[in-house]
Amino acid sequence: MNDPSSQAYKKARRQYLKTTRNRDPNIDKAWTPFRAAEKHFKARFPPPDFAKVLDLATLDASRAPEVAAGIWAGKSDAVETRAFVTKSGIKGYAFPSMPGLILLPGLLSPEKQRELIRWSLVEHSRQPNETNLDIHYRLPSEGIWNAYVRDGSAIVHPRPIEADTEYIKQNPGPRKLIDNIPADTTNFECLSNVSKPLAPPSSTIQPATCSDLLPRLRWANIGWFYHWGTKQYDFSKGKIPVHDTIRKICKDAVQSVDWKEIFSSTNFDWGPNGPDWMDWQENYEPDAGIVNFYQTNDTLMAHVDRSEICATSPLVSISLGHAAVFLIGGLTRETEPIPILLRSGDVVIMSGPACRRAYHGVPRILENTLPPHMADVVDDPEWSTYKNYMDSTRININVRQVFPKDFDPVF
Numbered sequence: 313m314n315d316p317s318s319q320a321y322k323k324a325r326r327q328y329l330k331t332t333r334n335r336d337p338n339i340d341k342a343w344t345p346f347r348a349a350e351k352h353f354k355a356r357f358p359p360p361d362f363a364k365v366l367d368l369a370t371l372d373a374s375r376a377p378e379v380a381a382g383i384w385a386g387k388s389d390a391v392e393t394r395a396f397v398t399k400s401g402i403k404g405y406a407f408p409s410m411p412g413l414i415l416l417p418g419l420l421s422p423e424k425q426r427e428l429i430r431w432s433l434v435e436h437s438r439q440p441n442e443t444n445l446d447i448h449y450r451l452p453s454e455g456i457w458n459a460y461v462r463d464g465s466a467i468v469h470p471r472p473i474e475a476d477t478e479y480i481k482q483n484p485g486p487r488k489l490i491d492n493i494p495a496d497t498t499n500f501e502c503l504s505n506v507s508k509p510l511a512p513p514s515s516t517i518q519p520a521t522c523s524d525l526l527p528r529l530r531w532a533n534i535g536w537f538y539h540w541g542t543k544q545y546d547f548s549k550g551k552i553p554v555h556d557t558i559r560k561i562c563k564d565a566v567q568s569v570d571w572k573e574i575f576s577s578t579n580f581d582w583g584p585n586g587p588d589w590m591d592w593q594e595n596y597e598p599d600a601g602i603v604n605f606y607q608t609n610d611t612l613m614a615h616v617d618r619s620e621i622c623a624t625s626p627l628v629s630i631s632l633g634h635a636a637v638f639l640i641g642g643l644t645r646e647t648e649p650i651p652i653l654l655r656s657g658d659v660v661i662m663s664g665p666a667c668r669r670a671y672h673g674v675p676r677i678l679e680n681t682l683p684p685h686m687a688d689v690v691d692d693p694e695w696s697t698y699k700n701y702m703d704s705t706r707i708n709i710n711v712r713q714v715f716p717k718d719f720d721p722v723f
């Protein structure tokens with residue numbers, strides 16, 4: 313694709329010339345720096361410039377087969393980073409331009425990555441956890457993955473339309489990103505009392521087979537219920553505990569960072585209660601989140617995760633399967649974002665006032681970047697079903713803390 317003499321390049325160029333023939337030549341002048349970066353990395357033509365993308369896997373000899381497997385590779389010095397060694401002895405990277413952003417490249421072993429993929433599909437994408445498919449379909453209680461493995465041709469029926477339900481418009485498929493009020497401890501009660509109407513089943517939805525629906529799985533909720541229409545947690549539905557494996561990965565990652573080194577020389581406004589980083593070692597406790605499933609053409613537009621009462625405590629994000637370009641900017645879309653190539657097994661932490669509520673997004677899943685350790689595993693014949701799904705998929709497990717540990721929610 314990056315080779316101008318290749319068929320793929322010529323095809324993308326023809327397509328580009330066709331679609332841009334009547335475009336206003338000043339269109340890009342109105343874009344914010346974040347939007348311009350999204351457009352740049354989404355574009356099939358001209359191919360994005362990966363020399364500007366931070367790719368720390370290129371420094372790790374043990375990941376050379378993974379880097380070589382895809383045609384996409386960035387540069388280890390594309391963005392200024394500060395390397396450090398975590399308390400558990402692995403390499404981490406901080407970003408002087410954005411204190412609170414931490415990258416732990418290849419933190420998870422290939423075995424752990426495969427375990428988390430199985431967990432996401434087999435154990436997690438099923439009741440009582442909500443998925444995007446539940447909005448329109450009456451899914452089997454074993455979940456879409458288990459139903460698919462048993463019989464891909466099994467039919468799943470749409471939910472019946474209940475005439476007296478107050479609906480808001482919401483479509484299945486990609487997450488809809490609407491502006492919402494940033495949550496904090498003062499508006500929390502008012503936010504949690506806003507009525508949360510059910511999403512509307514659509515009258516146009518047809519029955520579908522499990523094989524048709526599986527690639528349309530986009531997200532599965534973790535912990536506190538989240539309502540995508542209103543972008544608020546629905547605390548009345550209670551909380552499902554965060555699975556121990558996930559909780560441990562997140563806590564270990566957060567506790568392995570020397571936060572004093574990250575924050576002690578900064579002077580950010582941490583809000584009315586002041587800085588809380590000195591408590592994370594003891595008080596960080598994930599209680600919500602989402603598993604995102606991306607097919608290679610999917611994107612996640614610029615957004616801020618601000619529904620959590622905790623506005624600064626760490627958000628931990630685990631990447632699995634195909635690599636992606638992750639953009640993270642500032643508190644508005646006017647800040648030019650940093651592009652980071654996230655590969656399978658990488659863990660990102662977003663924390664503190666400069667980063668936890670910064671705009672971020674995923675404009676591109678990089679095709680053909682499934683690492684070799686996701687290919688058929690000789691001593692695990694069952695893996696091939698997962699491999700077939702992962703051939704077009706990236707999974708992101710995105711874990712947050714909604715409540716400060718000493719905040720007692722009253723419902």
Ligand SMILES: O=C(O)CCC(=O)C(=O)O
Pocket residue numbers: 602604612617629638672673674708710
């Ligand atoms: O997929 C990712 O890396 C980021 C996902 C994300 O930002 C979110 O779930 O809010």
Ligand SMILES: [Fe+2]
Pocket residue numbers: 615616617672
């Ligand atoms: Fe996010």
